[in-house]
Amino acid sequence: MKKFISVLMSALIVGTSVFMLSGCGNGEKQQELNVFNWGEYISNGEDGTIDTIREFENRYNVKVNYTNYESNEEMYNLIKESNSSYDVIVPSDYMISKLIKEDMLEKINFDNVPNFANIMEKYKKTDFDPTGEYSVPYDWGVVALVYNKTMVKEKPKSFSVLWDKQYSGNILMFNNSRDAMAIAMRLKGINPTEITKKDIDVASAYLKEQKPLLKKYVMDQVFTEMEGDQAAMAPYYAGDVAVMMSNNENLDYMLPEEGSNWFMDSMCIPKTTQNKELAEKFINFMLEPEIGKANIEYLGYSTPNQKVYDLLDEDVKNNELNYPKEEYLKKCYTFSDLPQDVYDYMQEEFLKVQA
């Protein structure tokens, strides 16, 4: 019996080695890279732009598996609970600090990312990645107000206009607890970066006051509502506001005097990676000026990359929606990673406002 097993084992070993050798004989096996990014968040060759993924595949003779997620939380759950091996992810600021805290990210070897030098000095280290070892900025933006000039006669100055009774029934609000609560908190004098349950109660009460004036709580539906002249105003992300404005000339934007959420999405390498070096190659590739320019023009958000910024048209550089003045950015706040119980409480209270 023992003999039989050893024969079987040897046969197996010989078999696999032959198989592997023959694999090598056919030329090097194509490497694969798993990129996990937000939906519609990379320039894809539409309308004569650069097809970023194809370009990378051709240059390095690799295969990229590109998949999408819709929220940071969805991405987090997949990385944490499935055994899929993602190599590059693009989470937002507060999620990156959570991932660092939970030891889910690899330190990036910057020797393999020489183009990191292109990143503006002020974005090389951030609050969410204080040592700057885990993330490479992808893009950033602020929350702004988009409003319809035919319905709103005077340019608003503050998000308090979202509580203005004269626009009752024509106001849209974020259907997302963090963004909606942050606006309410800022107007109530609370810093939305780090919050307590008490702050959430204050914001919920204020949002309850607002509810009767609202037309709807929206996320993606904001595009059809605003582009179709169906509502007077909505707070939304600057890059998307720019897209809405390009589709309807009645629309204009406003940056609130009290400041708004400043957010950044960065490229990271999760611990699940099977090919860290290739992941670093990809990150480096995304930082190339021409690739970065095509990408940021597709996204509509703002670039943290100096070389890319230099290539942009003057009118884009001077557009305050995409590149607000330093003094505005100073008034803005970022989100931090909230303790789980506070985060759950916030989501629950927001649902109760709506129910």
Add this chain to the structure above:
Amino acid sequence: MKSKAPSIPYLIWMLLFTIIPLIMVIYYAFTDKSGNFTIQTFKDSLFYTDVFIRSLWIALVSTLLCLVLAYPLSYVMSRSSRRGQNILTMLIMLPMWMNFILRIYAWVLLLQNDGLIDLAVKFLGLDVPLLGNAGAVILGMVYNYLPFMILPIHAVMLKIDNSLIEASKDLGANKFNVFRKVVFPLSIPGIISGTTMVFVPTASTFLVAQYLGGTGDKMIGDVIENIFQRDKNVGSAISLVLMVIILLFIIVMNKFGDEEVVA
């Protein structure tokens, strides 16, 4: 004895995808996050009582409207030629071949400000918002679930023998009495299954209110969807309460049906 073997695949299916998930929902509903027994989940779901009542109310109104629309049509259908019946059935089924979200979204485009129907209403001199209220949600429900009312009633009415109607007429019943004494009692099983098939999904559906309703029209399905993403326990508790309410509704419906048939 007849062999039960052919039903085994379905029984396995039912065990895996009905019984076990149901047990899991019950388990989650009675436990907290760390797996200890609790009824706090049900206390938490009490907050959504208003939403429950609103959903059941919308479901009830939608079901009644479906019944009012479907009943006469089903009768006329069942008395028309075979060819006519085929065409009508086809027309009723046709919208269901299209994606659900598309159909709801089409209503948004029709009802929104300066949408086709909105323009027509304005032309008649009325200026009322057609979208973003309970009326729009009910309209969406009726549009979506009407076929589920028509088809079972029609199926039952087809079986009503014309000779029964002729006989009652021969015996001197007028049109109203023919309906009251013959057609209606015989169609009750169809009304019951139609009502159940409309009421149950409308009470628990989500998305319709998100698209057609305003901020005051959140339905329990939307609440469950939202809660379930972060809290399986309270989400399960609310689902369980909804299931019990629907079960009670079905029991009452069936009781009502039995009594009517006996009477």
